[in-house]
Ligand code: FEO
Ligand code: CA
Ligand code: CA
Protein backbone atom coordinates (compact mmCIF):
# COMPACT_ATOMS: atom_id res chain seq x y z
CA UNK A 1 0.00 0.00 0.00
CA UNK A 2 1.06 3.58 -0.52
CA UNK A 3 3.12 4.49 2.50
CA UNK A 4 5.37 7.10 4.03
CA UNK A 5 9.06 7.67 3.37
CA UNK A 6 10.95 7.72 0.12
CA UNK A 7 11.55 10.09 -2.73
CA UNK A 8 9.18 12.64 -4.14
CA UNK A 9 9.09 15.46 -6.68
CA UNK A 10 11.59 18.13 -5.69
CA UNK A 11 9.59 21.30 -5.09
CA UNK A 12 12.49 23.36 -6.45
CA UNK A 13 10.84 23.29 -9.89
CA UNK A 14 10.10 26.57 -11.68
CA UNK A 15 6.31 27.03 -11.56
CA UNK A 16 4.26 26.76 -14.73
CA UNK A 17 2.63 30.05 -15.72
CA UNK A 18 -1.18 30.11 -15.41
CA UNK A 19 -2.50 29.55 -18.95
CA UNK A 20 -5.43 28.63 -21.15
CA UNK A 21 -3.62 26.12 -23.35
CA UNK A 22 -5.42 23.08 -24.75
CA UNK A 23 -2.64 20.92 -23.38
CA UNK A 24 -1.11 19.45 -20.26
CA UNK A 25 1.81 21.67 -19.27
CA UNK A 26 4.58 20.77 -16.81
CA UNK A 27 7.70 22.62 -15.60
CA UNK A 28 10.99 22.82 -17.47
CA UNK A 29 12.82 19.54 -16.92
CA UNK A 30 9.64 17.47 -16.79
CA UNK A 31 7.66 15.60 -19.47
CA UNK A 32 4.19 14.13 -19.55
CA UNK A 33 2.13 11.65 -21.53
CA UNK A 34 -1.30 10.08 -21.55
CA UNK A 35 -1.49 6.72 -19.76
CA UNK A 36 -5.01 5.63 -20.70
CA UNK A 37 -8.00 7.36 -22.31
CA UNK A 38 -11.76 7.02 -22.18
CA UNK A 39 -12.57 3.99 -24.35
CA UNK A 40 -9.15 2.33 -24.27
CA UNK A 41 -9.31 -1.48 -23.80
CA UNK A 42 -9.15 -2.70 -20.18
CA UNK A 43 -10.43 -6.27 -20.38
CA UNK A 44 -9.38 -9.05 -22.75
CA UNK A 45 -11.40 -8.93 -25.97
CA UNK A 46 -12.23 -5.25 -25.63
CA UNK A 47 -12.35 -3.55 -29.02
CA UNK A 48 -10.37 -0.40 -29.77
CA UNK A 49 -12.34 2.79 -29.08
CA UNK A 50 -14.55 3.90 -31.97
CA UNK A 51 -16.19 7.24 -31.23
CA UNK A 52 -18.69 6.89 -34.09
CA UNK A 53 -19.70 3.31 -33.27
CA UNK A 54 -19.83 2.96 -29.48
CA UNK A 55 -21.65 0.07 -27.85
CA UNK A 56 -22.50 -0.75 -24.24
CA UNK A 57 -20.81 -4.14 -24.58
CA UNK A 58 -17.57 -2.48 -25.69
CA UNK A 59 -17.74 0.25 -23.04
CA UNK A 60 -18.12 -2.36 -20.30
CA UNK A 61 -14.65 -3.66 -21.26
CA UNK A 62 -13.08 -0.23 -21.88
CA UNK A 63 -11.87 2.64 -19.71
CA UNK A 64 -14.85 4.63 -18.41
CA UNK A 65 -15.66 8.33 -18.74
CA UNK A 66 -14.54 11.24 -16.52
CA UNK A 67 -11.75 9.66 -14.48
CA UNK A 68 -11.51 11.20 -10.99
CA UNK A 69 -9.88 9.35 -8.07
CA UNK A 70 -6.54 7.66 -8.74
CA UNK A 71 -5.04 5.10 -6.36
CA UNK A 72 -1.87 3.21 -7.26
CA UNK A 73 -0.38 0.26 -5.46
CA UNK A 74 3.07 -1.08 -6.37
CA UNK A 75 2.90 -4.69 -7.56
CA UNK A 76 5.71 -5.96 -5.40
CA UNK A 77 6.56 -8.92 -7.56
CA UNK A 78 7.29 -6.97 -10.73
CA UNK A 79 9.55 -3.91 -10.70
CA UNK A 80 7.99 -0.80 -12.20
CA UNK A 81 4.50 -2.33 -12.29
CA UNK A 82 1.55 -0.72 -10.54
CA UNK A 83 -2.10 -1.51 -9.98
CA UNK A 84 -4.13 1.61 -10.79
CA UNK A 85 -7.70 2.04 -9.56
CA UNK A 86 -9.70 4.95 -10.97
CA UNK A 87 -13.22 6.30 -10.41
CA UNK A 88 -15.37 7.30 -13.39
CA UNK A 89 -17.48 9.99 -11.79
CA UNK A 90 -20.12 10.80 -14.38
CA UNK A 91 -20.98 10.92 -18.06
CA UNK A 92 -21.54 13.95 -20.26
CA UNK A 93 -23.82 12.60 -22.97
CA UNK A 94 -23.81 15.67 -25.26
CA UNK A 95 -20.04 15.33 -25.69
CA UNK A 96 -20.10 11.52 -25.89
CA UNK A 97 -22.77 10.92 -28.53
CA UNK A 98 -23.12 12.66 -31.88
CA UNK A 99 -26.66 13.94 -32.35
CA UNK A 100 -27.60 13.21 -28.72
CA UNK A 101 -31.25 14.16 -28.11
CA UNK A 102 -31.52 14.86 -24.39
CA UNK A 103 -35.32 14.56 -24.52
CA UNK A 104 -35.12 11.12 -26.13
CA UNK A 105 -31.98 9.19 -25.26
CA UNK A 106 -31.79 5.72 -26.79
CA UNK A 107 -31.47 2.55 -24.72
CA UNK A 108 -28.01 1.94 -26.18
CA UNK A 109 -26.84 5.43 -25.17
CA UNK A 110 -28.18 4.92 -21.63
CA UNK A 111 -26.54 1.51 -21.33
CA UNK A 112 -23.24 2.97 -22.61
CA UNK A 113 -23.52 5.60 -19.87
CA UNK A 114 -24.13 2.90 -17.23
CA UNK A 115 -21.03 1.07 -18.44
CA UNK A 116 -18.97 4.29 -18.51
CA UNK A 117 -19.64 4.94 -14.79
CA UNK A 118 -18.04 3.10 -11.86
CA UNK A 119 -14.37 2.20 -11.53
CA UNK A 120 -11.52 0.66 -13.45
CA UNK A 121 -8.70 -1.46 -12.07
CA UNK A 122 -5.84 -1.74 -14.56
CA UNK A 123 -2.21 -2.81 -14.39
CA UNK A 124 0.43 -0.32 -15.54
CA UNK A 125 4.02 -0.89 -16.60
CA UNK A 126 6.84 1.66 -16.57
CA UNK A 127 8.25 2.26 -20.04
CA UNK A 128 11.89 1.38 -20.49
CA UNK A 129 12.60 4.60 -22.41
CA UNK A 130 11.31 7.21 -19.92
CA UNK A 131 8.97 7.71 -16.97
CA UNK A 132 5.81 6.98 -18.96
CA UNK A 133 3.32 4.32 -17.90
CA UNK A 134 1.45 2.00 -20.25
CA UNK A 135 -1.66 -0.09 -19.53
CA UNK A 136 -1.15 -3.84 -19.42
CA UNK A 137 -3.86 -6.44 -20.14
CA UNK A 138 -3.22 -7.94 -16.71
CA UNK A 139 -5.05 -10.51 -14.62
CA UNK A 140 -6.20 -7.90 -12.06
CA UNK A 141 -7.90 -5.74 -14.67
CA UNK A 142 -11.53 -5.09 -13.84
CA UNK A 143 -14.42 -2.81 -14.73
CA UNK A 144 -17.05 -1.99 -12.12
CA UNK A 145 -20.09 -0.23 -13.59
CA UNK A 146 -23.55 1.08 -12.68
CA UNK A 147 -24.81 -2.52 -12.81
CA UNK A 148 -22.10 -4.43 -10.87
CA UNK A 149 -23.46 -6.05 -7.66
CA UNK A 150 -22.37 -4.43 -4.35
CA UNK A 151 -23.01 -5.51 -0.76
CA UNK A 152 -24.66 -2.78 1.32
CA UNK A 153 -23.75 -3.15 5.00
CA UNK A 154 -24.57 -1.48 8.27
CA UNK A 155 -27.42 0.34 9.98
CA UNK A 156 -29.06 1.59 6.77
CA UNK A 157 -30.01 -1.97 5.81
CA UNK A 158 -33.70 -2.61 6.46
CA UNK A 159 -37.04 -1.22 5.40
CA UNK A 160 -35.43 1.90 3.94
CA UNK A 161 -33.20 -0.06 1.54
CA UNK A 162 -35.50 -2.88 0.37
CA UNK A 163 -36.65 -2.79 -3.23
CA UNK A 164 -38.73 -4.95 -5.55
CA UNK A 165 -35.59 -6.45 -7.05
CA UNK A 166 -33.82 -6.82 -3.68
CA UNK A 167 -36.07 -7.76 -0.72
CA UNK A 168 -32.93 -8.17 1.45
CA UNK A 169 -31.97 -4.50 1.11
CA UNK A 170 -28.31 -5.55 0.90
CA UNK A 171 -27.61 -6.24 -2.78
CA UNK A 172 -27.25 -3.00 -4.75
CA UNK A 173 -26.51 -2.82 -8.44
CA UNK A 174 -23.71 -0.41 -9.18
CA UNK A 175 -22.05 2.69 -7.86
CA UNK A 176 -22.61 6.22 -9.18
CA UNK A 177 -20.80 9.54 -9.19
CA UNK A 178 -17.66 8.24 -7.53
CA UNK A 179 -15.58 11.30 -6.89
CA UNK A 180 -12.50 11.33 -4.65
CA UNK A 181 -11.46 8.58 -2.25
CA UNK A 182 -8.31 7.01 -0.94
CA UNK A 183 -6.35 3.89 -0.26
CA UNK A 184 -6.43 1.91 2.96
CA UNK A 185 -3.37 0.57 4.82
CA UNK A 186 -4.80 -2.91 4.23
CA UNK A 187 -4.55 -2.63 0.45
CA UNK A 188 -8.07 -1.69 -0.64
CA UNK A 189 -9.56 1.40 -2.30
CA UNK A 190 -12.21 3.73 -0.84
CA UNK A 191 -14.40 5.78 -3.14
CA UNK A 192 -17.12 8.33 -2.37
CA UNK A 193 -20.53 8.29 -4.07
CA UNK A 194 -21.05 12.02 -4.50
CA UNK A 195 -23.81 13.65 -6.59
CA UNK A 196 -26.03 10.56 -6.81
CA UNK A 197 -29.10 12.79 -6.70
CA UNK A 198 -28.86 13.53 -10.42
CA UNK A 199 -29.59 9.94 -11.49
CA UNK A 200 -33.03 9.69 -9.90
CA UNK A 201 -36.27 11.21 -11.15
CA UNK A 202 -39.84 10.54 -12.07
CA UNK A 203 -42.66 11.74 -14.23
CA UNK A 204 -44.94 10.49 -11.43
CA UNK A 205 -45.50 12.06 -8.06
CA UNK A 206 -44.31 11.75 -4.47
CA UNK A 207 -46.95 13.10 -2.10
CA UNK A 208 -45.61 12.13 1.34
CA UNK A 209 -44.41 15.37 2.92
CA UNK A 210 -41.67 13.81 5.06
CA UNK A 211 -40.30 11.92 2.07
CA UNK A 212 -40.33 15.05 -0.07
CA UNK A 213 -38.33 16.84 2.63
CA UNK A 214 -35.82 13.99 2.74
CA UNK A 215 -35.39 14.05 -1.03
CA UNK A 216 -35.11 17.82 -1.04
CA UNK A 217 -32.37 17.79 1.63
CA UNK A 218 -30.31 15.70 -0.79
CA UNK A 219 -31.05 17.86 -3.82
CA UNK A 220 -33.30 15.23 -5.41
CA UNK A 221 -36.17 16.76 -7.31
CA UNK A 222 -39.45 15.02 -7.95
CA UNK A 223 -39.33 15.58 -11.69
CA UNK A 224 -37.80 13.81 -14.70
CA UNK A 225 -34.02 13.44 -14.29
CA UNK A 226 -31.57 14.99 -16.74
CA UNK A 227 -30.48 11.66 -18.21
CA UNK A 228 -33.97 10.07 -18.08
CA UNK A 229 -32.61 6.73 -16.89
CA UNK A 230 -35.94 6.16 -15.13
CA UNK A 231 -37.43 5.44 -18.55
CA UNK A 232 -35.11 2.46 -18.95
CA UNK A 233 -35.00 0.98 -15.43
CA UNK A 234 -37.72 1.47 -12.80
CA UNK A 235 -35.13 1.57 -10.03
CA UNK A 236 -34.23 5.11 -11.06
CA UNK A 237 -37.91 6.16 -10.80
CA UNK A 238 -38.57 7.81 -7.43
CA UNK A 239 -42.28 7.06 -7.58
CA UNK A 240 -41.98 3.41 -8.63
CA UNK A 241 -39.01 2.39 -6.45
CA UNK A 242 -38.89 4.81 -3.51
CA UNK A 243 -35.98 3.11 -1.74
CA UNK A 244 -33.45 2.67 -4.55
CA UNK A 245 -32.14 6.20 -3.99
CA UNK A 246 -31.42 5.28 -0.33
CA UNK A 247 -28.86 2.76 -1.61
CA UNK A 248 -26.52 5.42 -3.05
CA UNK A 249 -24.50 8.11 -1.30
CA UNK A 250 -22.11 5.84 0.58
CA UNK A 251 -18.39 5.20 0.86
CA UNK A 252 -17.62 2.11 -1.22
CA UNK A 253 -14.65 -0.18 -0.71
CA UNK A 254 -13.08 -2.29 -3.45
CA UNK A 255 -10.42 -4.98 -3.09
CA UNK A 256 -8.47 -4.45 -6.33
CA UNK A 257 -6.40 -7.57 -5.72
CA UNK A 258 -9.45 -9.85 -6.05
CA UNK A 259 -11.15 -9.17 -9.40
CA UNK A 260 -14.06 -11.47 -8.52
CA UNK A 261 -14.72 -9.94 -5.07
CA UNK A 262 -17.96 -8.12 -4.28
CA UNK A 263 -17.35 -4.47 -3.44
CA UNK A 264 -18.95 -3.06 -0.29
CA UNK A 265 -20.98 0.05 0.61
CA UNK A 266 -20.40 1.10 4.25
CA UNK A 267 -23.53 2.73 5.67
CA UNK A 268 -21.99 3.09 9.16
CA UNK A 269 -20.06 6.03 7.60
CA UNK A 270 -23.32 7.76 6.73
CA UNK A 271 -25.08 8.73 3.55
CA UNK A 272 -24.34 12.08 1.97
CA UNK A 273 -22.51 13.43 -1.07
CA UNK A 274 -19.26 11.80 0.00
CA UNK A 275 -16.44 13.56 -1.79
CA UNK A 276 -14.23 10.69 -0.68
CA UNK A 277 -12.75 9.09 2.41
CA UNK A 278 -9.18 9.17 3.75
CA UNK A 279 -7.70 7.07 6.52
CA UNK A 280 -5.46 7.96 9.44
CA UNK A 281 -4.23 5.28 11.85
CA UNK A 282 -3.35 6.50 15.36
CA UNK A 283 -0.32 5.37 17.36
CA UNK A 284 -2.43 2.79 19.19
CA UNK A 285 -3.89 1.42 15.95
CA UNK A 286 -7.26 3.16 15.89
CA UNK A 287 -8.50 3.65 12.32
CA UNK A 288 -10.07 7.05 11.58
CA UNK A 289 -11.69 7.97 8.25
CA UNK A 290 -12.41 11.58 7.22
CA UNK A 291 -15.03 12.50 4.64
CA UNK A 292 -16.52 15.77 3.39
CA UNK A 293 -20.04 16.34 2.09
CA UNK A 294 -19.60 18.44 -1.05
CA UNK A 295 -22.53 20.81 -0.96
CA UNK A 296 -22.79 24.47 -0.10
CA UNK A 297 -23.40 24.73 3.67
CA UNK A 298 -22.79 21.03 4.34
CA UNK A 299 -20.56 19.26 6.78
CA UNK A 300 -17.29 17.53 7.58
CA UNK A 301 -17.56 14.02 9.10
CA UNK A 302 -15.23 11.44 10.58
CA UNK A 303 -15.66 7.79 11.44
CA UNK A 304 -13.66 6.29 14.30
CA UNK A 305 -13.55 2.52 14.06
CA UNK A 306 -13.56 0.16 17.02
CA UNK A 307 -11.85 -2.61 15.03
CA UNK A 308 -8.11 -3.02 14.55
CA UNK A 309 -6.23 -3.91 11.39
CA UNK A 310 -5.61 -7.63 10.91
CA UNK A 311 -2.04 -7.93 9.59
CA UNK A 312 -1.23 -9.67 6.34
CA UNK A 313 -1.79 -9.12 2.66
CA UNK A 314 -4.06 -12.07 1.93
CA UNK A 315 -7.61 -12.19 0.63
CA UNK A 316 -8.77 -13.38 4.06
CA UNK A 317 -6.99 -10.54 5.88
CA UNK A 318 -8.39 -7.95 3.49
CA UNK A 319 -11.90 -9.39 3.85
CA UNK A 320 -11.58 -9.05 7.66
CA UNK A 321 -10.20 -5.54 7.28
CA UNK A 322 -13.08 -4.60 4.98
CA UNK A 323 -15.18 -4.80 8.19
CA UNK A 324 -13.17 -2.03 9.91
CA UNK A 325 -15.43 0.68 8.47
CA UNK A 326 -18.56 -1.18 9.60
CA UNK A 327 -18.05 -0.78 13.37
CA UNK A 328 -17.44 2.42 15.27
CA UNK A 329 -18.78 5.93 15.70
CA UNK A 330 -19.72 8.51 13.09
CA UNK A 331 -19.14 12.15 14.06
CA UNK A 332 -19.91 15.51 12.47
CA UNK A 333 -17.82 18.66 13.00
CA UNK A 334 -18.55 22.03 14.55
CA UNK A 335 -16.00 24.84 14.03
CA UNK A 336 -15.65 27.84 16.38
CA UNK A 337 -13.52 30.90 15.69
CA UNK A 338 -11.39 32.62 18.34
CA UNK A 339 -11.73 36.17 17.02
CA UNK A 340 -14.59 38.56 17.84
CA UNK A 341 -17.56 37.98 15.57
CA UNK A 342 -17.51 41.68 14.65
CA UNK A 343 -14.10 41.15 13.00
CA UNK A 344 -15.52 38.48 10.67
CA UNK A 345 -17.48 40.68 8.30
CA UNK A 346 -17.52 38.55 5.16
CA UNK A 347 -14.80 40.60 3.43
CA UNK A 348 -12.05 38.04 4.03
CA UNK A 349 -9.91 40.62 5.86
CA UNK A 350 -7.74 38.90 8.47
CA UNK A 351 -8.95 39.47 12.05
CA UNK A 352 -6.73 41.40 14.46
CA UNK A 353 -5.07 38.24 15.84
CA UNK A 354 -3.71 37.66 12.32
CA UNK A 355 -5.36 34.31 11.67
CA UNK A 356 -8.59 32.65 10.74
CA UNK A 357 -8.41 30.00 13.43
CA UNK A 358 -10.09 28.41 16.40
CA UNK A 359 -11.23 25.12 17.85
CA UNK A 360 -13.80 22.48 17.06
CA UNK A 361 -15.83 19.64 18.44
CA UNK A 362 -16.87 16.34 16.93
CA UNK A 363 -20.48 15.52 17.74
CA UNK A 364 -21.36 11.80 17.71
CA UNK A 365 -24.27 10.83 15.47
CA UNK A 366 -24.33 7.03 15.64
CA UNK A 367 -22.33 4.09 16.96
CA UNK A 368 -22.30 0.57 15.53
CA UNK A 369 -21.24 -1.95 18.18
CA UNK A 370 -19.28 -5.15 17.69
CA UNK A 371 -22.50 -7.20 17.65
CA UNK A 372 -23.66 -5.12 14.68
CA UNK A 373 -26.31 -3.32 16.73
CA UNK A 374 -26.42 0.41 16.14
CA UNK A 375 -27.21 3.20 18.59
CA UNK A 376 -28.32 6.66 17.56
CA UNK A 377 -26.96 9.69 19.41
CA UNK A 378 -29.45 12.03 17.73
CA UNK A 379 -32.66 12.69 19.53
CA UNK A 380 -35.71 11.74 17.51
CA UNK A 381 -33.81 9.66 14.94
CA UNK A 382 -33.26 5.92 14.81
CA UNK A 383 -29.85 4.55 13.77
CA UNK A 384 -31.38 3.53 10.47
CA UNK A 385 -32.57 7.10 9.90
CA UNK A 386 -29.17 8.52 10.87
CA UNK A 387 -27.48 6.15 8.41
CA UNK A 388 -29.81 7.04 5.51
CA UNK A 389 -30.70 10.67 6.28
CA UNK A 390 -27.32 11.63 7.71
CA UNK A 391 -27.53 15.26 6.59
CA UNK A 392 -30.69 15.68 8.68
CA UNK A 393 -28.86 14.22 11.69
CA UNK A 394 -26.12 16.81 11.16
CA UNK A 395 -28.76 19.54 10.95
CA UNK A 396 -30.31 18.44 14.25
CA UNK A 397 -27.05 18.55 16.21
CA UNK A 398 -26.03 21.95 14.82
CA UNK A 399 -23.01 20.98 12.69
CA UNK A 400 -21.14 23.90 11.09
CA UNK A 401 -22.20 24.81 7.57
CA UNK A 402 -19.06 24.83 5.42
CA UNK A 403 -18.15 26.21 1.98
CA UNK A 404 -18.45 22.85 0.14
CA UNK A 405 -16.17 20.29 1.83
CA UNK A 406 -14.26 18.54 -0.93
CA UNK A 407 -11.30 16.26 -0.39
CA UNK A 408 -9.91 15.74 3.14
CA UNK A 409 -6.50 14.16 3.67
CA UNK A 410 -4.39 13.47 6.79
CA UNK A 411 -0.66 14.15 6.44
CA UNK A 412 1.31 10.90 6.65
CA UNK A 413 4.14 12.71 8.45
CA UNK A 414 2.50 15.22 10.83
CA UNK A 415 -0.99 13.74 11.22
CA UNK A 416 -2.53 17.16 10.55
CA UNK A 417 -5.65 16.94 8.42
CA UNK A 418 -6.16 19.17 5.37
CA UNK A 419 -9.54 19.92 3.85
CA UNK A 420 -10.34 21.75 0.62
CA UNK A 421 -13.40 24.00 0.79
CA UNK A 422 -13.86 24.71 -2.87
CA UNK A 423 -16.14 27.80 -2.96
CA UNK A 424 -19.62 28.98 -1.97
CA UNK A 425 -21.30 31.61 -4.10
CA UNK A 426 -24.24 31.68 -1.67
CA UNK A 427 -22.34 32.40 1.57
CA UNK A 428 -23.85 35.56 3.05
CA UNK A 429 -26.68 35.53 0.54
CA UNK A 430 -30.27 36.22 1.39
CA UNK A 431 -31.59 33.59 3.78
CA UNK A 432 -28.23 31.79 3.85
CA UNK A 433 -25.58 31.52 6.57
CA UNK A 434 -23.31 34.54 6.94
CA UNK A 435 -19.51 34.36 7.14
CA UNK A 436 -17.88 32.72 10.14
CA UNK A 437 -14.17 32.43 10.91
CA UNK A 438 -13.74 29.11 9.05
CA UNK A 439 -15.78 30.36 6.07
CA UNK A 440 -14.84 34.02 6.17
CA UNK A 441 -15.91 35.37 2.79
CA UNK A 442 -19.33 36.20 1.46
CA UNK A 443 -19.93 35.14 -2.17
CA UNK A 444 -16.82 32.97 -1.82
CA UNK A 445 -15.59 32.42 -5.40
CA UNK A 446 -12.17 30.94 -4.73
CA UNK A 447 -12.39 28.67 -1.65
CA UNK A 448 -9.96 27.96 1.17
CA UNK A 449 -7.79 25.16 2.59
CA UNK A 450 -8.28 24.28 6.26
CA UNK A 451 -5.54 22.77 8.42
CA UNK A 452 -6.91 20.71 11.31
CA UNK A 453 -4.93 19.46 14.30
CA UNK A 454 -7.17 16.63 15.36
CA UNK A 455 -7.30 14.44 18.42
CA UNK A 456 -7.99 11.73 15.86
CA UNK A 457 -9.80 9.22 18.06
CA UNK A 458 -11.16 11.96 20.32
CA UNK A 459 -13.75 14.69 20.03
CA UNK A 460 -11.82 17.97 19.89
CA UNK A 461 -9.60 19.70 17.34
CA UNK A 462 -7.85 22.95 16.52
CA UNK A 463 -7.98 24.51 13.08
CA UNK A 464 -6.71 27.37 10.96
CA UNK A 465 -6.97 28.43 7.35
CA UNK A 466 -3.69 27.64 5.57
CA UNK A 467 -4.87 29.25 2.33
CA UNK A 468 -7.65 31.67 1.51
CA UNK A 469 -7.45 31.22 -2.25
CA UNK A 470 -7.80 33.76 -5.03
CA UNK A 471 -5.79 36.51 -6.68
CA UNK A 472 -2.62 37.00 -4.60
CA UNK A 473 -2.86 40.73 -5.33
CA UNK A 474 -6.33 40.95 -3.79
CA UNK A 475 -6.81 41.93 -0.15
CA UNK A 476 -9.03 38.92 0.60
CA UNK A 477 -6.49 36.20 -0.24
CA UNK A 478 -4.07 34.68 2.28
CA UNK A 479 -1.19 32.31 1.66
CA UNK A 480 -0.21 31.15 5.15
CA UNK A 481 1.62 34.43 5.76
CA UNK A 482 4.02 33.82 2.85
CA UNK A 483 4.99 36.71 0.52
CA UNK A 484 2.00 36.87 -1.84
CA UNK A 485 4.09 38.41 -4.62
CA UNK A 486 5.94 35.09 -4.91
CA UNK A 487 3.10 32.54 -5.10
CA UNK A 488 1.19 30.91 -7.95
CA UNK A 489 -2.44 32.12 -8.05
CA UNK A 490 -4.81 29.33 -6.94
CA UNK A 491 -8.62 29.12 -7.00
CA UNK A 492 -11.23 26.46 -6.14
CA UNK A 493 -9.11 23.82 -4.36
CA UNK A 494 -10.69 20.39 -4.74
CA UNK A 495 -8.32 17.45 -4.28
CA UNK A 496 -5.65 17.20 -1.58
CA UNK A 497 -2.78 14.69 -1.68
CA UNK A 498 0.51 14.05 0.07
CA UNK A 499 3.73 12.84 -1.45
CA UNK A 500 5.72 10.21 0.49
CA UNK A 501 7.88 12.91 2.10
CA UNK A 502 4.78 14.63 3.50
CA UNK A 503 4.62 17.41 0.90
CA UNK A 504 1.12 18.75 0.29
CA UNK A 505 -0.32 18.91 -3.24
CA UNK A 506 -3.63 20.57 -4.07
CA UNK A 507 -5.50 20.40 -7.36
CA UNK A 508 -8.29 22.66 -8.53
CA UNK A 509 -11.71 22.47 -10.15
CA UNK A 510 -13.24 25.50 -11.83
CA UNK A 511 -10.50 28.09 -11.38
CA UNK A 512 -12.43 31.36 -11.08
CA UNK A 513 -9.38 33.48 -11.99
CA UNK A 514 -9.87 32.73 -15.69
CA UNK A 515 -7.13 30.13 -16.15
CA UNK A 516 -7.14 26.39 -16.66
CA UNK A 517 -7.10 24.17 -13.60
CA UNK A 518 -3.92 22.68 -12.22
CA UNK A 519 -1.88 20.88 -9.59
CA UNK A 520 0.06 22.92 -7.01
CA UNK A 521 2.65 22.11 -4.40
CA UNK A 522 1.81 23.86 -1.14
CA UNK A 523 4.38 24.33 1.65
CA UNK A 524 2.90 23.57 5.07
CA UNK A 525 5.94 23.79 7.36
CA UNK A 526 8.97 26.06 7.73
CA UNK A 527 9.66 29.56 6.39
CA UNK A 528 7.88 28.93 3.08
CA UNK A 529 4.60 27.85 4.71
CA UNK A 530 1.77 28.97 2.43
CA UNK A 531 3.86 29.11 -0.73
CA UNK A 532 1.94 27.70 -3.72
CA UNK A 533 3.73 26.55 -6.88
CA UNK A 534 1.86 25.51 -10.00
CA UNK A 535 3.32 22.20 -11.19
CA UNK A 536 0.94 21.13 -13.92
CA UNK A 537 -2.03 22.51 -15.83
CA UNK A 538 -4.77 20.62 -17.66
CA UNK A 539 -6.44 21.39 -21.01
CA UNK A 540 -9.37 23.72 -21.68
CA UNK A 541 -12.51 22.92 -19.69
CA UNK A 542 -10.85 20.13 -17.69
CA UNK A 543 -10.57 19.58 -13.95
CA UNK A 544 -7.39 18.28 -12.30
CA UNK A 545 -8.36 15.13 -10.41
CA UNK A 546 -6.88 12.25 -8.47
CA UNK A 547 -3.41 13.62 -8.00
CA UNK A 548 -0.69 11.23 -6.87
CA UNK A 549 2.85 12.52 -6.41
CA UNK A 550 5.73 10.16 -5.76
CA UNK A 551 9.23 9.25 -6.79
CA UNK A 552 9.84 11.94 -9.47
CA UNK A 553 6.39 11.34 -10.96
CA UNK A 554 2.89 12.76 -10.73
CA UNK A 555 -0.35 11.14 -11.90
CA UNK A 556 -3.40 13.25 -12.62
CA UNK A 557 -6.79 12.41 -14.03
CA UNK A 558 -7.82 14.96 -16.63
CA UNK A 559 -11.57 15.03 -16.13
CA UNK A 560 -14.08 16.53 -18.57
CA UNK A 561 -11.71 18.24 -21.05
CA UNK A 562 -13.73 20.54 -23.31
CA UNK A 563 -16.61 20.88 -20.85
CA UNK A 564 -17.52 24.51 -21.48
CA UNK A 565 -20.77 26.42 -21.90
CA UNK A 566 -21.81 26.13 -25.53
CA UNK A 567 -19.38 23.33 -26.37
CA UNK A 568 -20.77 20.41 -28.37
CA UNK A 569 -19.62 17.62 -30.62
CA UNK A 570 -20.09 19.90 -33.59
CA UNK A 571 -18.22 22.69 -31.79
CA UNK A 572 -15.71 21.09 -29.39
CA UNK A 573 -13.89 23.36 -26.94
CA UNK A 574 -10.95 20.96 -26.73
CA UNK A 575 -9.27 18.42 -28.98
CA UNK A 576 -7.16 16.97 -26.20
CA UNK A 577 -5.55 14.45 -26.11
CA UNK A 578 -5.78 13.17 -29.68
CA UNK A 579 -5.42 16.55 -31.42
CA UNK A 580 -6.54 17.51 -34.93
CA UNK A 581 -10.33 17.72 -35.12
CA UNK A 582 -10.86 14.88 -32.63
CA UNK A 583 -13.34 14.92 -29.76
CA UNK A 584 -11.89 15.42 -26.26
CA UNK A 585 -11.42 12.30 -24.11
CA UNK A 586 -11.05 12.23 -20.32
CA UNK A 587 -7.70 10.56 -19.64
CA UNK A 588 -5.14 9.64 -17.03
CA UNK A 589 -1.78 11.41 -17.38
CA UNK A 590 1.66 10.80 -15.90
CA UNK A 591 4.34 13.48 -15.59
CA UNK A 592 7.95 12.62 -14.79
CA UNK A 593 11.29 14.27 -14.24
CA UNK A 594 13.45 14.01 -17.36
CA UNK A 595 16.10 11.37 -16.82
CA UNK A 596 13.67 9.40 -14.65
CA UNK A 597 15.58 6.44 -13.33
CA UNK A 598 12.74 4.03 -12.67
CA UNK A 599 11.98 2.01 -9.59
CA UNK A 600 8.71 1.56 -7.76
CA UNK A 601 9.27 3.47 -4.55
CA UNK A 602 6.40 4.41 -2.32
CA UNK A 603 3.34 6.16 -3.58
CA UNK A 604 2.25 8.79 -1.11
CA UNK A 605 -1.23 9.32 0.09
CA UNK A 606 -3.63 9.54 -2.78
CA UNK A 607 -6.89 11.35 -2.93
FE1 FEO B 1 -16.87 15.51 -7.65
FE2 FEO B 1 -16.84 17.42 -5.16
O1 FEO B 1 -16.12 16.98 -6.74
CA1 CA C 1 -8.50 34.18 14.85
CA1 CA D 1 -13.67 16.30 -6.40
Ligand code: CA
Nearest residue numbers: 406422494509
Ligand atom coordinates in the same frame (compact mmCIF):
# COMPACT_ATOMS: atom_id res chain seq x y z
CA1 CA E 1 -15.33 19.90 -7.43
